[in-house]
Amino acid sequence: MRILKVIISALIFNFFALNANAQSLYEKLGENPKIHKIMVRTLELSMEDERIAFTLERSDLDRLAQLLTDQTCELTGGPCKYEGVDMKKAHVGLGLTTGHFNALVEHLQQAMREENISNRTQNQLLALFAPMHRDVVEK
Amino acid sequence: MDELLRSLFEKKYKRLVCIIRSVISVHFNCLKFVMLGVMSFPTAVNAEGLFSQGKLIATGGVSQVEGAGGSGLTTWALITGYGTNKGMGVNAHHTAVWLSDFTLQSSGLSVGLFDRVELSFAHQWFDTGEAGARLGIGEGFTFDQDIIGAKVRLIGAAVYDQDKWLPQIAIGANYKRSGDKALVAALGAANTDSFDYYVSATKVILDQSLILSATARLTEANQFGLLGYGSATSTHTLHGEFSAAYMFTPKLVAGIDYRTKPDNLAFAEEQDAKAAYVAYFFNKNLSLTLAGVDLGTIALQGKQRGFYASLQAGF
Numbered sequence: 001m002r003i004l005k006v007i008i009s010a011l012i013f014n015f016f017a018l019n020a021n022a023q024s025l026y027e028k029l030g031e032n033p034k035i036h037k038i039m040v041r042t043l044e045l046s047m048e049d050e051r052i053a054f055t056l057e058r059s060d061l062d063r064l065a066q067l068l069t070d071q072t073c074e075l076t077g078g079p080c081k082y083e084g085v086d087m088k089k090a091h092v093g094l095g096l097t098t099g100h101f102n103a104l105v106e107h108l109q110q111a112m113r114e115e116n117i118s119n120r121t122q123n124q125l126l127a128l129f130a131p132m133h134r135d136v137v138e139k
Numbered sequence: 140m141d142e143l144l145r146s147l148f149e150k151k152y153k154r155l156v157c158i159i160r161s162v163i164s165v166h167f168n169c170l171k172f173v174m175l176g177v178m179s180f181p182t183a184v185n186a187e188g189l190f191s192q193g194k195l196i197a198t199g200g201v202s203q204v205e206g207a208g209g210s211g212l213t214t215w216a217l218i219t220g221y222g223t224n225k226g227m228g229v230n231a232h233h234t235a236v237w238l239s240d241f242t243l244q245s246s247g248l249s250v251g252l253f254d255r256v257e258l259s260f261a262h263q264w265f266d267t268g269e270a271g272a273r274l275g276i277g278e279g280f281t282f283d284q285d286i287i288g289a290k291v292r293l294i295g296a297a298v299y300d301q302d303k304w305l306p307q308i309a310i311g312a313n314y315k316r317s318g319d320k321a322l323v324a325a326l327g328a329a330n331t332d333s334f335d336y337y338v339s340a341t342k343v344i345l346d347q348s349l350i351l352s353a354t355a356r357l358t359e360a361n362q363f364g365l366l367g368y369g370s371a372t373s374t375h376t377l378h379g380e381f382s383a384a385y386m387f388t389p390k391l392v393a394g395i396d397y398r399t400k401p402d403n404l405a406f407a408e409e410q411d412a413k414a415a416y417v418a419y420f421f422n423k424n425l426s427l428t429l430a431g432v433d434l435g436t437i438a439l440q441g442k443q444r445g446f447y448a449s450l451q452a453g454f
Contacts, residue, residue, distance in 0.1 A: 097193065098193055119387060119389075127345035
């Protein structure tokens with residue numbers, strides 16, 4: 001009986017200790033400096049990709065990288081506030097397709113790989129971005 | 140209804156089989172040739188064109204044993220290939236399963252149209268080896284069947300709807316026809332051709348790097364159809380296919396399949412099929428799936444366990 005108590009309290013202690021230690025996705029991504037680096041690299045790769053380079057032609061890439069960083073930071077539980085327009089307005093008139101959306105995802109994946117973000121963490125971030133497909137893609 | 144569909148199929152089917160057979164010959168050498176052709180094709184395809192492979196890698200699945208998009212033994216609701224709603228994809232596959240007493244092979248072609256419709260053709264052949272002699276049908280006797288499949292995605296987006304519980308749902312049918320009519324009838328099968336109907340639900344849970352899939356299949360196929368369809372006492376019954384896979388990287392997926400099967404034939408008990416597999420996507424044109432499988436007892440020959448290898452090439 002006593003052993004059981006010890007085990008249960010150890011489990012409870014562990015549970016809270018683990019939870020206290022559990023990193024937020026924001027932390028796992030390496031917080032703002034690393035997230036910013038990833039976004040800069042994602043845009044760089046996109047500019048080299050003929051499938052989607054044209055969608056960024058008229059963008060201020062520095063500003064876009066900052067907006068993406070703020071957005072990611074806020075989505076993943078970091079201390080930021082995204083102050084850009086919503087996703088639908090941001091992409092209206094670009095005529096973006098699923099192919100365009102996925103091309104950007106592929107560059108984001110590569111940028112995260114280059115920063116040694118684990119695959120699990122990468123997918124957790126993609127899970128937050130994936131529903132934006134509805135607002136970004138027009139046809 | 141069934142009869143009408145069947146007679147319609149019968150007419151068109153013969154010519155179609157001739158054409159497809161000439162493309163995928165029963166001989167593997169021929170398939171290798173097709174695969175080489177398929178692999179050299181993408182260089183000729185424009186990045187913005189119909190074959191631009193806009194889907195994310197691995198999200199078309201691989202060719203399952205009946206030729207549909209799925210994993211090893213189970214059909215998924217995903218549409219095969221890398222075509223988005225604005226494109227299409229074409230795959231060729233060859234699968235070999237080396238079992239304790241038998242060898243099962245499957246070759247096929249599949250097409251995904253606008254991430255909505257999937258059409259597939261597979262030819263399967265099942266070499267009985269020495270067991271053929273024990274069964275009295277002759278050493279190395281080979282059963283074969285053709286399978287034509289169609290699948291339609293009804294609702295849901297397995298990858299994008301990460302904020303919803305709704306999976307991607309598709310319905311489909313397989314027309315299966317035995318190449319050994321007299322023998323499968325002699326073994327007790329009621330029909331020498333038949334339809335399978337299924338509904339499939341697949342969900343990618345990105346937050347957990349998981350893919351979960353379940354399919355309900357109405358079928359009377361004995362050993363996937365290799366031993367004919369139904370029997371004097373049984374016809375279509377409902378069966379389940381379940382699959383869970385973990386995405387280690389975008390290119391490396393590993394998982395398990397479980398599939399229940401009918402047990403129609405009086406002479407030989409049939410059991411559920413299981414597999415544990417690893418699929419590696421070299422790129423969007425080539426993938427290799429390796430698996431350990433357990434297909435249970437087949438034609439009175441004890442536990443049929445073995446090794447499964449499947450190569451898929453596409454554009």
